Amino acid sequence: MASIGKRLKAGYEGIDRNKFYSIEDAVKIIKGAAKSKFDETVEIALNLGVDPRHADQMVRGVIELPHGTGKTVRVAVFAKADKAEEARKAGADIVGAEDLAEQIQGGMMDFERCIATPDMMGVVGRLGKVLGPRNLMPNPKLGTVTPNVTEAIRAAKAGQVQFRVEKAGIVHAGVGKASFDEAKLVANIKAFVDAINKAKPTGAKGTYLKKISLSSTMGPGVKLDIASISA
Structure with a gap:
């Protein structure tokens, strides 16, 4: 921890x-301060004037960043028969139905995005307490509930970012890697902030x-x- 403190102090x-x-x-500045041995994620945090305890002030959505996130995303898909085969061909990392639900209930969480065909939601619904908090x-x-699993998988792996406001009215997200050039990071950040603006809830006041x-991982x-973001 001491080395992290020194690095931050220097940063x-x-x-x-x-x-x-x-x-x-x-x-x-963020790119110049990202000196770790790994490619740090560039992260954005937005403080919003909302109280998500009220349904009409919830901020939630999805945005496909123009230059992706630079992150490899593992995708799990709940599907059967032809749709399961379509998912595998589209590059899904994990595909299943009731068997996948059992694996997740047993603690298997080796994925960052979960997609389901509409007919599988009866099975997926039973996993709410496991998948919901994550x-x-x-x-x-x-x-992520769609018959078009090919497009959903493509979007997830291409740099689609889901966002949801936390209790304190804060939204966090990764918007690229420190290795991205400045123009790509700027474009990704502007696209993300634009998505947050478009997701402004009807109950938001003031x-x-x-x-x-903005920061990097370390x-x-x-x-x-x-x-300057909207300029």
Whole structure:
């Protein structure tokens, strides 16, 4: 932990914690501070003026980032017969029906996205307590309950990001890798913020986007000038 503390301390050198940086400057700082031996994820955190305890203030959705996330996503698909074969051909990592449900109930969670055909939701519904807390429960509004498993798998592996506001009104997401060039990171961040704006709930009052910050996995956080994102 001491080494992480030293790295963060070094990363904050030259950063004004009270300043709101333009998106271009923030990306440059984050990339420069990402000095780990692995390719760090660039993460965004948004503080929203909502109270998700109220149904009309929930913020949830999905966005396919223009340049992907740089992350390899393992996809599990609940499907039978022809749809199961379609899923395998489309590149699904795990495919099954009742057998897959039993594996998940037994603790197998070796995937980051879960897709289901509509006829399988009777089986998947029984896994709500397992998949729900991990934000893995298939949902038709997010395109993960669909007969078009090929497109759903393609989108998941191409860099689709699901988002959901947490209790404190915060949304977190990975928007790329530190190895991405600055222009691609800027484009991904703008696309993500645009998706959050479009997902603004009817019950939101006052300032919706209150604060946005950017960081890398092991690096310092930088506050963003919200106006520079929409510029």
